[in-house]
Structures are given as structure tokens and as C-alpha cells.
Amino acid sequence: MEEILLVGNPNAGKTTFFNSLTRANEHVGNWHGVTVEEKKKEFSLNGEKFTLVDTPGIYSLTPLSFEEEVSCKIVLESKLKVINICDLNNLQRNLYLTLCLIEAGKEVCVVINEIDRRQKYKVNREKLEALLGVKVLMLNAEKNIDEIKNLDFFNKKTPNYLKKVDFSCILPQFSNFDDKIYLCVKAFERDKSFFIRQNFKEEDIEQIFSKLPENSMEIIAKARYEFLDEVIEKACVKNDFVYGKSKLDKILLNKYLAFPCFLVILAIIFYLTFFSLGALLSDALSSLLSLITTPISNFLLGHLGDSFVYHLFNDAIFGGVATVLSFLPQVVLLFFFLSVLEDSGYLSRVAFIFEDILGKVGLSGKSVYTLLMGFGCSTTAIMTARNMDNKNSKIKTALVCPYMSCSAKIPIYAVVGGAFFGANNIFVIIGLYLLGVVVAITISKLLDMTVLKSNNQTFILEFPPYRHMSLKRTGKVLLENSKHFLVKVGSIMISMNVIVFLLSSFSFSFSYCPDGTGSMLQTIGKFLAPIFAPLGFDNWAVVSALLAGLVAKEVVVSSIAMFNGIDSSATRLISESLLLPTSVVYFSSNASVLSFLVFSLLYVPCIASVSMLIQEVGKKWTIVGVIIELVTAYVVSFIVFNIAFAIEIFGWTFVLILLAFVFILLSLIFIYRFIKRKKCPFNCKNCQKKCKK
Amino acid sequence: MITLKEGAVNKSYRIVEVKGEEKVVRRFMELGIFSGQKLYILNKSPLKKVFLVEIRGYVLSIKSTLLSGIMVE
Numbered sequence: 001m002e003e004i005l006l007v008g009n010p011n012a013g014k015t016t017f018f019n020s021l022t023r024a025n026e027h028v029g030n031w032h033g034v035t036v037e038e039k040k041k042e043f044s045l046n047g048e049k050f051t052l053v054d055t056p057g058i059y060s061l062t063p064l065s066f067e068e069e070v071s072c073k074i075v076l077e078s079k080l081k082v083i084n085i086c087d088l089n090n091l092q093r094n095l096y097l098t099l100c101l102i103e104a105g106k107e108v109c110v111v112i113n114e115i116d117r118r119q120k121y122k123v124n125r126e127k128l129e130a131l132l133g134v135k136v137l138m139l140n141a142e143k144n145i146d147e148i149k150n151l152d153f154f155n156k157k158t159p160n161y162l163k164k165v166d167f168s169c170i171l172p173q174f175s176n177f178d179d180k181i182y183l184c185v186k187a188f189e190r191d192k193s194f195f196i197r198q199n200f201k202e203e204d205i206e207q208i209f210s211k212l213p214e215n216s217m218e219i220i221a222k223a224r225y226e227f228l229d230e231v232i233e234k235a236c237v238k239n240d241f242v243y244g245k246s247k248l249d250k251i252l253l254n255k256y257l258a259f260p261c262f263l264v265i266l267a268i269i270f271y272l273t274f275f276s277l278g279a280l281l282s283d284a285l286s287s288l289l290s291l292i293t294t295p296i297s298n299f300l301l302g303h304l305g306d307s308f309v310y311h312l313f314n315d316a317i318f319g320g321v322a323t324v325l326s327f328l329p330q331v332v333l334l335f336f337f338l339s340v341l342e343d344s345g346y347l348s349r350v351a352f353i354f355e356d357i358l359g360k361v362g363l364s365g366k367s368v369y370t371l372l373m374g375f376g377c378s379t380t381a382i383m384t385a386r387n388m389d390n391k392n393s394k395i396k397t398a399l400v401c402p403y404m405s406c407s408a409k410i411p412i413y414a415v416v417g418g419a420f421f422g423a424n425n426i427f428v429i430i431g432l433y434l435l436g437v438v439v440a441i442t443i444s445k446l447l448d449m450t451v452l453k454s455n456n457q458t459f460i461l462e463f464p465p466y467r468h469m470s471l472k473r474t475g476k477v478l479l480e481n482s483k484h485f486l487v488k489v490g491s492i493m494i495s496m497n498v499i500v501f502l503l504s505s506f507s508f509s510f511s512y513c514p515d516g517t518g519s520m521l522q523t524i525g526k527f528l529a530p531i532f533a534p535l536g537f538d539n540w541a542v543v544s545a546l547l548a549g550l551v552a553k554e555v556v557v558s559s560i561a562m563f564n565g566i567d568s569s570a571t572r573l574i575s576e577s578l579l580l581p582t583s584v585v586y587f588s589s590n591a592s593v594l595s596f597l598v599f600s601l602l603y604v605p606c607i608a609s610v611s612m613l614i615q616e617v618g619k620k621w622t623i624v625g626v627i628i629e630l631v632t633a634y635v636v637s638f639i640v641f642n643i644a645f646a647i648e649i650f651g652w653t654f655v656l657i658l659l660a661f662v663f664i665l666l667s668l669i670f671i672y673r674f675i676k677r678k679k680c681p682f683n684c685k686n687c688q689k690k691c692k693k
Numbered sequence: 694m695i696t697l698k699e700g701a702v703n704k705s706y707r708i709v710e711v712k713g714e715e716k717v718v719r720r721f722m723e724l725g726i727f728s729g730q731k732l733y734i735l736n737k738s739p740l741k742k743v744f745l746v747e748i749r750g751y752v753l754s755i756k757s758t759l760l761s762g763i764m765v766e
Contacts, residue, residue: 059723064716090751093725120750190715218711221722222729244752245735253736253745352754356742460720460759463745463752 001042003051007075007101008085009094010057011462013113017085017141018054021148046149053080059093061100062191069193076194081107081153085141088114089243090462091121091236092228095132099159099224102134103185107153109135120239127235133158142470161227165219169211188216244463249349258353265346266372273333274376274407281329286322293318308512311505312498320497323552324490327608330380331485332478334373338384339477341369343469352463361441362448363400364393371397371440374404375433379608382616383485392452395617396444399625402605403440403632405433408553411571412600415557419575420593428594432601439602439632484615492611500551500607521547535599535634536592536641541585546599552606560585591648595641602633697734697744697763705733706765713762725749726763 008014022041039054055074056067063069075082084101086094091112101108110132112123129136133156139147167184174183186194187208195205213219232238252261272278297318300310341347351365358367366388373381381401388394413432417425504521506512513519525544532538541563549556557574563584564577577583587593604610604626613622647655700706708730711721721727726748735752736745744760746753 059720062719062723064720092749093751096723096725189719217715217719217722218727221725221727225725225727238750242747242750242752245747249736255739258739348754352736352738352743352745355754356738356740359742460724460756461754463754 001049001051003040003053003078003080005074005078005080005082006052006054006085007071007082007097008057009059009087009090009097011464012057012085012087012090012094013141014054014057014085017083017111017113017145018052020141020145022052045151052083058097060097060189061104061194062186062189063193073197075101075106076104077197081109083109083111083151085111085113088112088123088138089120089465091123092225092232095228095231096224098132098134099227102132102155102157102159103162103182105155105157105179105182107155109137109151109153111141111148112136112138113141114138120241120243121232122237122239124235128231131158131231131235142473159227161223165223169213170208173208173211185220188212188220190217244465246466248466252346253349253353262350262353269337270372270376273330273337273373278329278333281333282326285325285328289318289322289325293321308505312501316498316501317494320494321490323497323608324486324493327377327380328482328485330377331383332482334376334380334384335478335481336474338369339474340469343467343473345464345466348461348464361445362393362452363397363444364388364390367393367397370401371404374401374406376407378402378404378406378605379489379612380485382609382612383481383489386616395621396447396452398613398617399447399621399628400440400444402609402625402629403436403443403602405436405601406553406605408606409600411554411557413597415571415574416560416578416587416593417597419578420587420590428597432597435598435636436601439636443628443632488615489608489611492614493608496607496611497551500548504548534641535637536589536595536645537587539585539587542587542596545585546603549600550604550607552608553600556600589645589648591641591644594644595637598640599633599637602629602636604629694764694766696761697732697746697765698757698760700734700744700760700765702734702737705731707731708763708765710764711762712764713759717759717762721763724753732765 006014006018018039018041022043040051041054042049042051044050053074055071058068058071061072061075063072074080082101084098086098095110098108098110110128123138125136125138133154135150135152135154137147137150139145162181162185165188167181167188170184170187171180173187174180177183183198190209190212192205192209195208196202200208251257293314297310297314300313304310338347341350347366347369350368353365354368355365358365363371367385370381370385370388373384378401381404382398385394385398385401388397410429413425413429417428421428500521502520503524504519506520507518508520508523511518522540522544525547526540528547529538529540529543532543537543541560545556545559545563548559557571560578561570561574564574565584566573566577578585578587580586587596610622610626613625617625643655643659646658694709697706697708708726708728711718711727726732730748732746732748734744735747737743737757742757744755744757746755
């Protein structure tokens with residue numbers, strides 16, 4: 001079967017075209033273990049079968065990044081025919097790549113994608129075809145690709161702009177080669193990897209490059225662009241508007257209004273997703289589900305009695321399904337809004353506003369959406385991280401997202417905090433939210449400085465215009481993400497639910513313990529309790545509640561209620577029971593309560609989020625993420641407990657003096673280092689700390 | 694003559710010279726950013742780390758560290 005390469009600028013609509021043309025048989029091939037995906041799919045045209053190979057976007061045939069290297073290599077080394085997809089609105093820049101393909105002697109079919117309603121150019125197809133000497137087709141990659149029936153490949157090598165370039169300085173070097181001119185072009189582009197692939201020796205390349213005029217890259221780029229100016233003038237009518245510029249930006253990107261506008265938009269999305277609309281849909285789904293499960297549960301209860309099998313089905317399996325389904329509306333709504341923001345072009349603007357602030361801690365501007373949605377639900381928010389441009393900032397965003405205090409933690413703060421802090425609890429809760437953000441920023445910064453450095457490949461990005469969203473595309477995104485969530489994440493969630501159920505209802509000798517006493521979970525809780533002594537709560541029931549909280553944070557409160565023998569819906573009674581020294585779950589001091597709350601905030605949010613992490617960033621990073629979560633939770637709780645404990649014992653003044661002392665010490669160290677750095681009189685280029693000059 | 698990094702918002706400039714790291718210069722060339730070309734600074738991000746630049750009828754967002762290599766007038 002004949003393979004055809006699909007090549008084009010980033011964002012020109014390659015993937016859209018790819019999906020329109022080929023509908024089934026996805027084959028994903030990995031190159032070099034880095035996630036550079038080269039997708040292959042079959043399609044048939046006029047009775048013939050072809051394989052279409054999608055490649056990462058490129059601007060020219062001189063690669064800058066690894067992904068581009070992959071594309072350039074296949075284009076230059078294979079003899080495959082090329083479909084070059086061009087975005088009509090950026091026609092000139094897109095045709096630059098076309099010229100590179102023509103120079104390389106590829107047989108090309110240019111497909112001009114006219115996706116926007118408002119078009120920058122009106123193209124005369126025949127004229128363009130004649131001027132370029134390659135087949136030109138015009139179509140809408142999303143809606144109508146009928147034109148593709150005229151698919152044809154040729155290369156008449158018509159463009160003669162290269163004749164105007166003076167290659168004399170290096171032409172003699174290539175006198176033994178057939179394709180002298182092309183080698184000259186590549187030399188002018190200073191494309192070292194090309195010559196290495198052509199088996200030139202390193203020193204030969206250096207010697208050739210040394211003969212080039214200093215601005216050789218500019219000469220060749222100018223020659224191409226001048227030719228393209230001519231082409232556009234002859235074959236196109238140009239509209240005067242600037243692609244990507246909008247009057248709306250005067251408000252939405254205004255110095256003072258940008259942030260308030262963003263916050264308002266986000267608040268609306270947040271409210272709809274997690275409260276009004278989302279909650280409504282969640283409730284509807286769960287009552288729908290109970291219509292099906294209640295009869296089955298009752299049947300089991302009737303025939304098997306209050307047995308293990310009944311609880312397995314009712315609590316573990318149906319409970320798990322209910323949890324998964326209760327997330328579904330959120331997933332759908334989050335992705336709906338994300339795709340609206342993305343398609344409309346607003347997300348690029350948000351990324352622009354936040355790039356410098358989040359860039360400082362190693363995240364990207366687009367992380368904002370994921371992080372803020374994390375306040376609603378970490379699990380679904382992590383899923384939106386896949387939208388990020390590069391792999392490292394995606395991993396960082398996903399790992400850091402759980403520190404945003406999710407809505408499931410509010411009951412813990414309300415019930416446990418409320419019992420001890422009363423009216424002041426609101427300040428405790430605000431403090432916890434802020435602490436989460438601070439921890440997230442710190443961890444992201446640390447990851448950025450160590451293992452997950454930001455790579456600056458996306459230093460130049462095209463800025464999209466505002467667009468109408470496409471319902472078809474949004475529908476597709478929603479369907480795909482919901483499917484992914486239900487099948488992959490849902491299955492892990494339910495199986496984890498069953499495991500925790502088994503742990504909490506069986507002892508290590510596999511005898512069934514219906515009320516949880518003597519169960520594996522409790523034994524583990526008792527075993528782990530001493531570890532938590534430095535945090536102020538070595539109460540085994542608290543530890544068991546935290547363990548059970550791995551399933552979902554709502555379970556923490558209900559476990560506490562179970563241990564204290566109170567109905568879990570009576571929150572006030574739970575709060576009161578926490579104050580009684582006779583209760584099973586009991587906190588001895590405010591310090592230990594604070595430390596418990598901080599631990600709840602920072603440790604693994606829930607199994608669902610872990611399974612989501614596995615899906616999104618892989619096992620390795622999930623393990624790293626979970627370890628970081630546990631360690632930070634432990635360390636921060638430890639610090640909080642000890643400071644709070646010291647305040648309780650020694651009073652405010654003493655601790656404040658102590659903290660002030662530490663602060664002064666730290667700032668002295670900082671000032672000392674600052675002065676030391678300033679002292680160096682030499683203005684060296686790459687100033688190292690150990691300057692020996 | 695100043696670098697584009699020092700350029701002001703809502704002003705047009707003409708490029709005199711593009712220099713800097715080879716990789717970056719090459720990408721600028723591919724995007725049609727070379728001497729003689731006119732451009733316009735549309736916007737800067739809050740900490741002035743990213744610029745929105747209009748060139749050849751479309752808009753690019755460029756990190757400001759790269760812009761110090763573009764000399765304009």
C-alpha cells in the first residue's frame with residue numbers, strides 16, 4: 001500500500017484533515033521512546049487504498065526540536081509523496097514550507113485549508129498551481145474534503161528564485177555532486193544535521209560553513225519570501241485585516257481588566273461545573289442509577305441476608321459505579337468549557353496573561369485552567385492537563401494539581417475544624433487553601449529546578465484569532481474524554497474501591513468483620529499510628545480514617561462517624577463527639593487538629609486522582625507524585641503541629657520571638673549572599689558563583 | 694536603533710538586524726522576521742516577559758528574552 005506523508009506548519013489543520021480523511025484503524029507508532037507520535041491510518045480514494053502518515057508540525061526542513069527532527073527526517077530520507085497542508089489565513093508563511101519541499105524535489109500536493117469563515121486571502125487556484133509548479137487543492141479540512149478526489153502529485157520545479165541567489169562562495173565545494181544547488185541551499189541554511197545525514201565529515205562541514213556570508217540564513221529566507229510576495233500578489237487577493245488581532249483584546253488583554261475578566265469567566269465556569277448544573281446532573285445520574293441498583297441490592301439482601309456478598313455488591317461495586325458516574329457530569333462540563341475556551345481562542349490569551357507569572361515556577365500559562373479547576377475536583381482537573389503544550393509542564397501541572405484544596409475536603413474542614421475552632425474556623429479554612437497554593441508553587445518550583453526542567457521550545461507561538469466554536473468538534477472531544485474516563489479511569493476506580501472494601505471488612509485471617517473492628521484496615525491503622533505521633537495524632541482510629549480517606553475524602557468524615565458510633569449525616573453530633581475524651585476518635589489539642597487538617601489537605605487526595613495520574617502521566621511519575629504528596633503532607637503537618645504546639649504551651653510571644661529570630665537569621669544569610677554576589681567586579685558572560693577571576 | 698525588547702506597545706518598527714543564537718535566528722527567518730521587515734508591538738504580558746507582535750498580517754507571541762537580538766528603528 002502506498003504511503004503518503006502529511007506535512008504542514010503547526011496548527012495548520014493537519015490533524016483535522018487527517019481525521020476527516022481517515023476514519024478508522026488507528027496505529028500509533030512511537031519513536032525513540034520519547035512521546036513523539038507518528039500516526040498512521042488507511043484511507044481509500046477513488047477505489048485505491050493509501051496509508052496517510054501524520055507528522056509533527058514544522059516550519060521548514062531545518063529542524064530545531066526533536067519532534068521537528070522526526071518530521072524532517074522522514075520527509076528528506078523517504079521517497080514518499082507529500083500532502084502539504086496550508087492554512088489559508090497564514091498562506092504566505094505556510095507556502096514557505098512548500099518552497100522547501102519543492103526545493104527538496106518532493107512530489108507535492110498542496111492542500112489549502114479554508115476553515116475560517118473570514119478569510120485573509122482569496123486564492124486563484126489555477127494561477128497558484130502554475131506559479132508553484134505543484135498540484136494545489138482547496139478544501140475545508142473539517143467540513144468538506146470532497147475536493148480530495150482530485151489528489152495528484154507532481155513537482156515541475158517551476159520556482160526560479162534560487163537563480164537570483166549568489167552561491168558562488170561555496171558552489172565549487174559541491175562540484176562532485178548531482179544536486180549542487182540544493183546542497184548550497186542547505187549550506188546557506190547552516191543545517192548541520194542534514195550534512196551529517198549525507199555522510200559529510202564534521203570538519204568538512206565546518207570548513208564549508210566558514211565560507212558562507214555571515215547572513216546566509218537571511219539571504220535564503222529573503223529570497224523565498226520575496227518570491228512568495230510575488231506569488232501572493234499574482235495569485236491572491238489579500239484582505240487587510242490582521243490574523244489574530246481583535247478589538248476584543250483591547251478589553252480582555254487590557255492591563256487592568258485582563259485579570260478581573262478572567263476571574264469572572266472562571267467563576268462562572270466553576271459555579272456551573274461543580275455546583276449548579278454539575279451537581280444537578282450528578283444527582284439525576286445517581287438517582288437514575290439507584291433505580292437499577294436498588295432492586296438488585298434488595299434482591300441480594302432478601303436472598304442472602306446481611307452478608308458479605310450483599311455488602312460487596314451494594315457498598316463496593318455499586319458504590320464505586322455511583323462514584324464514577326457522579327464524576328461524569330463534571331468531566332463532561334469541564335471539557336466542554338475547556339474546549340469552548342480553547343476553540344474560541346481565549347485560552348491562548350489566558351496563557352499569554354499568566355505565562356510570565358506561572359513560568360517563574362516552571363508551569364505554563366495554560367496550567368491556570370487545570371490548577372483552578374483543581375479547587376473543584378482534582379481527578380477531573382488532572383485530566384485537563386493533557387491540553388498542555390509540552391510534556392514536562394504537563395507532568396508538573398498534573399502532579400501539583402492535587403494540592404489545590406478540592407471541594408471534597410470541605411466537609412473535613414467543616415466538621416473537624418468546626419468542632420475546635422468554632423467561628424474562627426473560616427480563617428483556618430482560608431489558611432488551608434492558601435497553604436495548598438503555596439505548597440503547589442513550591443513543589444512545582446522544586447521539580448522545575450531538578451528533574452522536570454522547562455524546555456523552552458515553545459518560545460514563539462502563533463496567536464490565534466477569536467473563532468466561533470464548532471459543535472461537531474466539541475461533541476467529539478466530549479465523547480472521547482467521557483469514554484476515556486468511564487472505561488479507563490472508571491475501571492481502576494471500581495477495582496480500587498473493591499480492594500479497600502475487602503481491606504476494611506476482612507481481618508488478616510480472612511474472617512469477615514462487618515463493623516470494621518479487627519479488619520485489615522484497622523490493623524494497618526494501629527500499626528501505622530505510632531508514625532503519626534510526631535504529627536500529634538497517634539490515635540489509630542484517626543489513622544484508619546485517613547487510610548479510608550484514600551478512597552475519597554468524603555469517607556474521612558463518615559469513617560470518623562462510624563468509629564464514634566454516630567450516624568454520618570449528623571455533622572453536629574460528629575463535631576461534638578470529637579471533643580469528648582471518651583470517644584474513639586478524639587483530638588487532644590488544637591495543634592493536633594490543625595496538623596490533621598493540614599495532613600488531610602496535602603496527602604493523596606483519592607484513588608480516583610491516582611488512577612487519573614496513571615492515565616495521564618504514566619506509572620513512574622504517579623509513584624513520584626504520590627511519594628511527594630505523602631512526604632510533604634508529613635513534613636508540613638509536622639512543622640505546623642510543632643509551631644502550633646509551641647504556641648499552646650509557651651504562648652504567642654515566645655513563638656513569635658522565635659520565628660522572628662529565624663526570619664532575621666535567614667534574611668542575614670540572604671543579604672550576605674547578595675552582597676557577595678554584588679561584590680564581583682567582573683561582568684562575565686556566564687557568571688558562575690565560584691568566580692576565580 | 695534599539696532592541697525590540699525595549700520597544701513600546703502600539704508602535705511600529707522596522708527591523709535593522711536579527712542576531713543571536715543560531716537556532717533562534719533560523720526560526721525568525723522561517724517566520725519572515727528579517728531585516729527590512731516592518732512589525733508592530735500589540736501587547737505585552739503583565740511582567741513583560743511575553744510580547745505579542747504583529748508581522749506579515751498575523752500575530753506571534755514571543756518570549757522577550759529572544760527579542761533582545763532583534764534590532765529595530
